[in-house]
Amino acid sequence: MTHTKLASVWVMDAAIVQVRLGNPLKAVEIMSENAHKVSDAKADYWSLLGELAWYQQKSESVSMAYQKLSQIQPLTSLEQEAFNSMLRIAALRFWLSRLYDKIYPQDGELTHAKNPDHFKNILKLRISGI
Incomplete structure (x- = not known):
């Protein structure tokens, strides 16, 4: 794996960790600061940001739906x-x-x-x- 590819994997992983910790804005900051340095990350920059935000929103929606369901049938x-x-x-x-x-x-x-x-x-x- 090339250094560029490793760097792009690091950028995505670091952003995902921040979303997982409930810090989507920190994920955007990481992507913004590093996308210009990494060609692979730069190519996917906007789609990754969109996906991170979308998955965070969907994860929260699914979690809330299951919490409501668990009140009816745990x-x-x-x-x-x-x-x-x-x-x-x-x-x-x-x-x-x-x-x-x-x-x-x-x-x-x-x-x-x-x-x-x-x-x-x-x-x-x-x-x-x-």
Whole structure:
């Protein structure tokens, strides 16, 4: 892995950690300060910022929905422990599906391979706990 690639991974990981800690503005600051130094991060700068904000918002929405549900029918401890694992498994499944379609494209008017990196990024976020 090149130094540039390692630097872009560090920038994204540092931003994800800040979102996970509840500091999305710090994540934006990290991305802003480092994107001009790292070509890979610079290329994905705006999409990463958008994804970080979107995932933070969705995570909070899902969490609130489950809290409301738990007032009606409490989640078991097993369900609570398995929730993040299920999110990771779902992200992995969609990433592998898109990766397969990209590697083995099919002919047809209505078929086109979608970018597998979207779900790869979701998987990374799920692994980090977001």
